[in-house]
Amino acid sequence: MSRHPPRPGAFTEPPKKSLGQNFLHERGVVDRIVLAIAPRPGEHIVEIGPGQGAMTFPLLDRHGALTAIEFDRDLLEPLTAQAAAHGALTLVHANVLDVDLTALAAGTPIRLVGNLPYNLSSPILFHALAHAAAIVDMHFMLQKEVVERMAAGPGSKVYGRLSVMLQAYCEVTALFTVGPGAFRPPPKVDSAVVRLRPRAADTVGIDDPARFAAIVRAAFGQRRKTLRNALGGVVDADTITAAGIDPQTRAEQLAVADFVRLANTVPVEPAAQ
Incomplete structure (x- = not known):
């Protein structure tokens, strides 16, 4: 039996394990994420890792325009082809860790969304944190264990560096859990959706971010x-x-405010002459 050739713009490449790809496919989960994002006219939405467009196309249907950062070259052509029926998609072919999100915002704060590769979730979170002043909010799908760490409070076994660093600069809200069956291939762990809203710079209260991070x-x-x-x-x-x-x-007994106060108490060394 002859195999039918793929239609132009079709997604033919299987998920790449080397890139940590687990493509979201369950429409009910996508709808819950889009509802949580609640895009409004005039907003600049940027998706990290659109994959096969499970969130991209519904967001385009709802919002009309979207910027997406995708590293996998094999996904660029089918994303472009299929997006045409949904809205205006601007694709940035790059590793998100190399993208200057502040420059991408170009003066209009962005809303970040994405089903993040689990092997890069923490680096991506810290990269976004470095550009928090240019970000309105973030809605990410992550490994459930990571979301629990992000939202954990003092005294919790999973409260740690990630918890403190993110909560110092953002309001962190775990939204809902997603089972493995919502992905292709299904991961071996549960996932969760989280919302991060960067705090206004004048409310963070950290005198020296580098010193705070080091402590x-x-x-x-x-x-x-x-x-x-x-x-x-x-x-x-x-x-x-x-x-x-x-x-x-x-450390696990200190609240985020305690770490901020401690970092601000450290004497400032005089500048070298």
């Missing part, structure tokens, strides 16, 4: 250690005490 990284680097030991060489015990924090406390 959070060190504090959770060896989470079983007390702050006195974990932060040795970064912050001394007197400074921890001056911030109103017991040096014998462990």
Whole structure:
């Protein structure tokens, strides 16, 4: 029996394991995501990793225009061909980690959406965080375990560096869980959709972002250690005490506001002459 040739613009490439591709296909899940995003006229929406267009085309139907960042060259032509019937799709062929999201916004804050590859989720989140001033909000599909870490509070076993760094700069809301069957191929874990809304710059309250990040990284680097030991060489015990924090406390017991206060208490070194 002869095989029918693929129609022009058809998606013929299978998901690539090397790129962490799990294509969303369940329309009910897509509709819930689009409803959560609730795009409004005039907004600049940017999708990370459109894949085979499961979210792209419904968003175009609802919004009319969309920018999408896609790394897989094999998906560019079919995305372009099929998008024509739905709206105006602007494709950026790049690794999102190499994309200057602030420049892409071009003065109009963007709304980020995407079913993120699970092997790159944390780097993408931190990359977006670096451009938070140019972002209105973010709606991402991620591994459920990662979403739990993102939204966790002090005292939780999964509360850590990711929790503190994201919550310091964003309001994090876990929306709903998605089972493996919604994807092709189905992953071995549950997924979840999360919303992040960057806080206004004047409400974050962090004097030195680099110092804050260094303290959070060190504090959770060896989470079983007390702050006195974990932060040795970064912050001394007197400074921890001056911030109103017991040096014998462990990082997982501190609220985000405690980390901000600690970072702001560290004496500023005089500039080199």
